[in-house]
Amino acid sequence: xxxxxxxxxxxxxxxxxxxxxxxxxxxxxxxxxxxxxxxxxxxxxxxxxxxxxxxxxxxxxxxxxxxxxxxxxxxxxxxxxxxxxxxxxxxxxxxxxxxxxxxxxxxxxxxxxxxxxxxxxxxxxxxxxxxxxxxxxxxxxxxxxxxxxxxxxxxxxxxxxxxxxxxxxxxxxxxxxxxxxxxxxxxxxx
Amino acid sequence: xxxxxxxxxxxxxxxxxxxxxxxxxxxxxxxxxxxxxxxxxxxxxxxxxxxxxxxxxxxxxxxxxxxxxxxxxxxxxxxxxxxxxxxxxxxxxxxxxxxxxxxxxxxxxxxxxxxxxxxxxxxxxxxxxxxxxxxxxxxxxxxxxxxxxxxxxxxxxxxxxxxxxxxxxxxxxxxxxxxxxxxxxxxxxx
Numbered sequence: 001x002x003x004x005x006x007x008x009x010x011x012x013x014x015x016x017x018x019x020x021x022x023x024x025x026x027x028x029x030x031x032x033x034x035x036x037x038x039x040x041x042x043x044x045x046x047x048x049x050x051x052x053x054x055x056x057x058x059x060x061x062x063x064x065x066x067x068x069x070x071x072x073x074x075x076x077x078x079x080x081x082x083x084x085x086x087x088x089x090x091x092x093x094x095x096x097x098x099x100x101x102x103x104x105x106x107x108x109x110x111x112x113x114x115x116x117x118x119x120x121x122x123x124x125x126x127x128x129x130x131x132x133x134x135x136x137x138x139x140x141x142x143x144x145x146x147x148x149x150x151x152x153x154x155x156x157x158x159x160x161x162x163x164x165x166x167x168x169x170x171x172x173x174x175x176x177x178x179x180x181x182x183x184x185x186x187x188x189x190x
Numbered sequence: 191x192x193x194x195x196x197x198x199x200x201x202x203x204x205x206x207x208x209x210x211x212x213x214x215x216x217x218x219x220x221x222x223x224x225x226x227x228x229x230x231x232x233x234x235x236x237x238x239x240x241x242x243x244x245x246x247x248x249x250x251x252x253x254x255x256x257x258x259x260x261x262x263x264x265x266x267x268x269x270x271x272x273x274x275x276x277x278x279x280x281x282x283x284x285x286x287x288x289x290x291x292x293x294x295x296x297x298x299x300x301x302x303x304x305x306x307x308x309x310x311x312x313x314x315x316x317x318x319x320x321x322x323x324x325x326x327x328x329x330x331x332x333x334x335x336x337x338x339x340x341x342x343x344x345x346x347x348x349x350x351x352x353x354x355x356x357x358x359x360x361x362x363x364x365x366x367x368x369x370x371x372x373x374x375x376x377x378x379x380x
Binding site: 021023024028029030031032033035036058059062063065066067069070073074075076077078080081082088109110112113 | 211213214215218219220221222223225226248249252253255256257259260263264265266267268270271272278299300302303
């Protein structure tokens with residue numbers, strides 16, 4: 001998606017030569033007009049796919065998923081990482097390994113909000129090793145729901161997330177793919 | 191807002207006679223069509239108020255804020271409770287006391303995304319004691335930004351949040367106010 005590539009180049013910053021920060025428009029400050037353009041793009045890519053629910057994970061996936069959902073006219077359910085005291089105990093859960101923090105955390109979705117008949121699009125901001133995505137797919141599988149695809153904003157093409165997810169039989173659509181970094185700049189797949 | 195009151199009555203559940211759960215449409219599963227109706231309502235209530243940014247707090251405020259932002263044509267910034275490794279250290283922060291969990295947590299917004307010239311609408315799902323809202327207002331004050339108002343989905347009218355926030359000179363608009371509970375049912379302000 002050209003607009004996203006332009007935004008990454010113009011507004012993204014690279015930290016320590018290897019971390020892309022896009023918090024000016026994607027995951028801290030959120031450019032809602034731009035999110036709408038992403039919604040149109042995901043709809044275009046999944047236009048022939050039956051989808052009745054979008055699933056994402058807190059926190060930075062939520063805003064994107066909500067705007068994208070408008071183009072599919074479906075509700076969003078977000079998996080909780082930090083279940084509050086009011087969280088139902090009747091949940092599906094999955095353990096996710098975080099490479100950046102080197103620990104496991106548990107994601108949860110209440111059983112009421114994911115059903116066998118659901119046809120699900122998973123939306124998330126980043127795909128790196130695919131661990132969070134694998135956890136979401138695991139939860140969908142526990143519910144017997146069908147995962148129709150994963151819509152990712154930025155994929156780290158130099159990590160193995162796509163391979164892991166496609167091996168599970170899930171279609172992955174990324175709006176931009178980072179190939180790597182060079183001289184403090186991000187290299188995007190053309 | 192009548193539609194919200196109807197949804198609370200029809201889809202909300204009361205736990206232990208004193209906790210309202212609205213996770214079927216508000217803060218776990220999210221009814222995006224309904225979020226759009228809330229967006230229109232907030233826009234109506236703040237139509238004469240200059241607003242160039244919406245601020246909220248992760249996680250359940252994010253989806254609401256993003257949809258509402260479309261009616262104001264402004265970006266959203268969400269305060270982080272769980273700053274990841276990529277979080278800038280150049281942040282405003284504020285300590286927030288959580289009654290339900292009986293501990294303090296720190297919320298953060300990068301200084302790049304909140305400026306002196308900003309005219310801010312704060313959006314959140316619940317107002318109870320007003321502690322989270324007070325933290326967000328504190329961060330806005332540190333930045334010298336002007337808080338134009340707080341738009342709340344559900345206010346617990348039997349707690350003192352509104353008093354606390356109005357005492358700071360901030361206008362509070364709630365789409366529904368819970369007066370209390372009776373026989374396992376929620377009593378809404380008419």
